[in-house]
Amino acid sequence: MADVPAIHIAQLTKHYGSVQALAGIDLDIARGEFFGLLGPNGAGKTTLISALAGLVRADGGTLEVMGHNVAADPRNARLKLGVVPQELVFDPFFTVREVLKFQSGYYGIRGNDDWIEEILSRLGLLAKADTNMRTLSGGMKRRVLVAQALVHRPPVIVLDEPTAGVDVELRQGLWEFVKQLNADGHTVVLTTHYLEEAEDLCGRIAMMKAGRVVALDTTANLLSRFADLEQVFMEVMRHA
Amino acid sequence: MPDGDALPGAFRASAFIGFRTLFYKEVLRFWKVGVQTVAAPVLNALLFLLIFSQVLDRRVTVYGDVPYTAFLVPGLIMMSLLQNAFANSSSSLIQSKITGNIIFILLPPLSCRVFYGAYVLAAVLRGLLVGLGVWAMSMFFVDVPLAQPLWALAFAILGGALLATFGVIAGIWAEKFDQLAAFQNFLIMPLTMLSGVFYSIHSLPPLWQKISHANPFFFMIDGFRYGFFGQSDTSPWLSLAVIGGSFAALAALAMLMLKKGYKLRG
Ligand SMILES: Nc1ncnc2c1ncn2[C@@H]1O[C@H](COP(=O)(O)OP(=O)(O)OP(=O)(O)O)[C@@H](O)[C@H]1O
Ligand SMILES: [Mg+2]
Numbered sequence: 001m002a003d004v005p006a007i008h009i010a011q012l013t014k015h016y017g018s019v020q021a022l023a024g025i026d027l028d029i030a031r032g033e034f035f036g037l038l039g040p041n042g043a044g045k046t047t048l049i050s051a052l053a054g055l056v057r058a059d060g061g062t063l064e065v066m067g068h069n070v071a072a073d074p075r076n077a078r079l080k081l082g083v084v085p086q087e088l089v090f091d092p093f094f095t096v097r098e099v100l101k102f103q104s105g106y107y108g109i110r111g112n113d114d115w116i117e118e119i120l121s122r123l124g125l126l127a128k129a130d131t132n133m134r135t136l137s138g139g140m141k142r143r144v145l146v147a148q149a150l151v152h153r154p155p156v157i158v159l160d161e162p163t164a165g166v167d168v169e170l171r172q173g174l175w176e177f178v179k180q181l182n183a184d185g186h187t188v189v190l191t192t193h194y195l196e197e198a199e200d201l202c203g204r205i206a207m208m209k210a211g212r213v214v215a216l217d218t219t220a221n222l223l224s225r226f227a228d229l230e231q232v233f234m235e236v237m238r239h240a
Numbered sequence: 241m242p243d244g245d246a247l248p249g250a251f252r253a254s255a256f257i258g259f260r261t262l263f264y265k266e267v268l269r270f271w272k273v274g275v276q277t278v279a280a281p282v283l284n285a286l287l288f289l290l291i292f293s294q295v296l297d298r299r300v301t302v303y304g305d306v307p308y309t310a311f312l313v314p315g316l317i318m319m320s321l322l323q324n325a326f327a328n329s330s331s332s333l334i335q336s337k338i339t340g341n342i343i344f345i346l347l348p349p350l351s352c353r354v355f356y357g358a359y360v361l362a363a364v365l366r367g368l369l370v371g372l373g374v375w376a377m378s379m380f381f382v383d384v385p386l387a388q389p390l391w392a393l394a395f396a397i398l399g400g401a402l403l404a405t406f407g408v409i410a411g412i413w414a415e416k417f418d419q420l421a422a423f424q425n426f427l428i429m430p431l432t433m434l435s436g437v438f439y440s441i442h443s444l445p446p447l448w449q450k451i452s453h454a455n456p457f458f459f460m461i462d463g464f465r466y467g468f469f470g471q472s473d474t475s476p477w478l479s480l481a482v483i484g485g486s487f488a489a490l491a492a493l494a495m496l497m498l499k500k501g502y503k504l505r506g
Contacts, residue, residue, distance in 0.1 A: 016506075020301035055346055056506040075349040083347055089340035092268050099344075108254040144461025149342065 002183050006031045006156045006187035014047055014211075021047040023211035024063070029189060029204075031155075034182050036219070037191045038233065042150065043208040046193045049160050053083045065156055072218040079107065081126045082154035084145050084162045084222030086191075095123055096144055099133060100151055107152035119147045124126040124170060139166045146174065150181075155206035157181065158189045163197065175201060199229040207236050214240035258356040262345065262420060266362030270328055277366060281324050282373035285316045294440065302440045303471050308334060309382045314392075314465040316378070316435035317371045322460065325367030325403040326410070326428055329359045333411025334420050337485075345506065352498035356408060356491070361405030371396060373386060384468055390480040391476055392467025395483070399460040403428075409495045412503050431457045441473050456486050 007029040014022040021044045022167055029035045037045050050056040052063055054074050063069070066097060068076040099112040100119070103197045108228050120126050123143045128136060133144065159178070181202070192198055198205060198219075205222060208217040215222070215236045219229070226232045272275040278485045293309035300308040336342035378384065386392065408484065427440035435457035441449050452458045453474075463479030472479075498504070 049504075054349055054505065055343060057501060070365075075351075078349040081326075085340075085343060087340055089343060091344065092339070093272060094265075098268075102265045103348070104345060105264075105344065106258050106350055108257045110254070110257055124261070149478060152348075166346045184391055 004031075005029055006033065006066060007189065008062065008064040008067075009048075009052070010062040010079050012048070012051060012063060013059045014044075014051060014056065020211050022051070022058070025208075025213055026161075027206060027213060027216070028104075029187060031066075031187055032182070032185055033187055033189075034201055034203050035189045035230045036198040036205040037120045037196070037208065038149070038198060038205060039191075039208035040237065044211040045094070045205050045208055046160055047211075048208075049083060049158050049191070051190075052158065054078060054102070059237055074085075079152065079240060082149035082152065082157045084149045084157075084159040084181060086143060086160040086164070088132040088138060088165075089140050090136075090141050090144065092132070096120070096136070096147075097129045100147055103148045107203060109152060112151065115153065116147075116151065119150055122173070123147050124173060139170060141169060142166050142205060144175075155185070156187045156189070160191050161193065162190070163192060163194060194235060195229040199223070206227075207233065212240075214217075252362040255354055256353060258348065258350050259358055262350065262354065262358035263362055266328075266332060266358055267365060269332060270362070270366050271489060273462060277324070277328070278369050278373060280319050281370045284378060285320045285370075285374040286377050287407045288316055289313065289381060293382065293453050300337060306373060306383070309499045310384045311440070311465075311469075312438065313375070313378045313382060313384045314468045317374045318396070319432045319437045321367040321371035321400055322403045322432060322457070323424075323482060324370045325363045325400040326424070327405030327406040327435055328363035330420055330423070331403045331407075332359065332362075333408065333417070334414050334417060337411075337415075342504065352495055355498055356405075356410040356494055359408050360401055360404040363407055364400040364472050367400040367403070368396060369485045371400075385470075386468055388467045388476075389469035390467070392464055394480065395460060395467060395476075398483050398487060399464065402456075402460070402462050404489060405487065405494050409490065409497065412494075412497050415503075422463070427484075431455055432461075433463050436473065454483060459483055 007027070009025050009027040012022050012025040025048060037197045039045055047056065051058045052065065052070060054070055054077070055181060062234040065077040069081060070077045100116045104116060122136060123146060123177070125143055129138055133141065142162065142165060155225060162174065165203050166174070178188055190198065202219050204218050206213050222232045223229065228234065289309065289312060292312055302308060302311040314404045336345070380503065408421060410423045434452070435455050436452065441452045444452065459479035461484040462472045462474055463476045463483065466476040
């Protein structure tokens, strides 16, 4: 069991009309990793995450979360996964606390109030807990998205650009929180366009372009020949 | 290293809690705007009742000696119930799809049965509340017997479930609000209006009587009315069979759409 990777992706393909969004992805992410998924706009990062979460159906290939096949055993695969979506979506009918209680219930969890309060506090949402989602600022809505992804304590957490439009303070707080989750054993996968973030946080990085993984290595190895990740990124993209 | 189940404070999932939560969320969604989702439709039906009874009551009786206004009440109750059951599931789904928050329901391990059951049950509840409201308010204006309460209840629940299921299908299929409005304006409204809400089909020419029998709404209204007067245009058993069969067919279609992830999982 211990060597079953947190995420296993093999030969994954997906197209939208004439766009080949994923053109054969192979990727294994070990348990406990802090993994970065980088790439320019349209590279296929969100499509990859959506396929992993069962939000879109792959054309071909294999996807597993903690050893559970996403297509054959969606129930367990989804239980093990928490996703912070890139789009700032919210339900305008409810308050922050209601939203978190519902999300917890959808995962079949009873009596989760202590954990919900802790997430609220860790994400600086306590003061807004009984505020309607509609009236929150963009950054606050983003925090709620993070909270919703964590409500069932998933062993694998995927964050699709969680720091877009978020102020410095939350960014610091969020990374402290996510680092601690990672230290506790959660696997973390992160996409971001802020390369310094990836450089600071991620142990290993995959770079995608046009639906393919064009570079995959430890952050240390990637940095060995260049001054910073931005230069690595430019170089990889030029040659890919 | 955590494997979900081994995490401290890890939880055992339960489909029932998932169902209960989604059902409660759907109920809260319409209840929070109850003036619009329950009170307004009740008022609408009452306006129909007042206007039609004012115009027709003294002149028309149905089934021999049933005053027109009394005849009208069950039809109005059922019409409101059906329209609101459809409106609830369909508008909730299309809203979630358009705003994107449907992902909060697609990400968790909710089964198709739980998804379907929660949306339909909440929609039926709204339909029943509206129906009860119309019934209660109508008591101030007219005496309506309730000869066979179980028949009335059976048709209310089954008809509500049928329209709620239809709402799930329409909500999944539609991509814009106007497509949903088209369903409402060009299908649900005409079919209910022409189903005998406002008249007994025996008062129609023979051709129109035949055509009415192809309209499932006719059987819902007629069966429901049987619950009140103990008489109807057609046998309540036939109506029950037609509606039960239609419900089973639509429920199977809705489940199939959900299983395939049709328009929900790209
Ligand atoms: N629902 C969709 N319908 C059609 N094309 C899509 C859809 N979703 C994504 N695409 C296309 O698939 C490709 C990959 O998109 P994706 O969103 O996965 O990129 P990304 O790496 O997440 O980009 P970004 O950094 O901008 O978020 C793009 O060409 C995009 O236009
Ligand atoms: Mg993206």
